[in-house]
Amino acid sequence: MFVGYKRLKIQPFNEDGTKKGELIIVEGKQHKGATTTAEISGLAKDSSTVAGSNIDYYIARGGLGEVKVALGILDLPEDSADVLSGFRKDANGITYGGSDTMPPYCSIELESTEDTGEIALIGFFKGVFTRDKLNLETLDSSKTFKPEPDAWSFKPGASMADDSTNGEVMQKFIGDTTENAEAITVFEKQLFDPAISSGSDVDGGGTGN
Incomplete structure (x- = not known):
């Protein structure tokens, strides 16, 4: 059981797979943005049966569905929002913004905590962000201003890295930060420092991430 939502890390990439600027970290620092909500959907694909010998002989069940991450982000700096x-x-x-606008590919890591106190990390290797709208609203002098989070959507795609993550959509890790420091290092390296195939199209073909 996940308890809380502490941090979001985002690494944008150029079309050739190199890093596009520094890692964007959203963790509640003043004027640097804060995490509010994250909902990951599409992790299961609807199964279907194949008949044979008058029975349901085989159940088609492979892969993920249309994975999507719906994010609420409070006070993300507009410079970072423009990059995404x-x-x-x-x-x-x-x-x-116009006809040539092209959101960069990004990898992301969401950090929560298990009810046991262990760190819980969920990562997506490659995807794109969209923010569909900007909201402006007049101030009501009778009320105290209360900021609302912006709604962002992240659509993942498959990893193109030359390692065990190739073709994968997401990864997850739960464990003690001290005992599993090396595993966490590997986890983040696979997300933020991927080894991209030379001569391959960074766009990739997977749609399940």
Whole structure:
């Protein structure tokens, strides 16, 4: 059982698989954004039966469904939001979105805690963010301002790394941070420092991540 939602790490990538800027960490630091909610759906694919010899001979059950991560993020800096949205910024600091807007591929790690106190990490190797809308609302002088989180969607795709994660959509780890420090290091390296196949298309073909 997951208790709380402490931290979100995001690593954007260039089209050639190299890192696009620094790791974005959302962990509740003032004016740096905070995590509120994360809902991961599509982890199961509907099974179907195949008949044979007058019985349900085989159950087709492989793979994942249409995986999607719905995120609530409070006060994410607009500079980071622009990067995730694929917006272009000029020398004057003006940001543009249009027909050429292309959100970058990103890997993400969500951090929670098990009810046993162990760390719980969920990672997705490659996907894209979308923020469908911006909200502006007048201030009500009779009420205290209460910020609301922005709704973000993350659509994962399959890993293209030259390691055991190739073709995988997600990974998960639960354990003690001290006893499993090396495992956590490997977990994050696979997400944020992937070995991309030379000459391969970074776009990849998997749609299940």
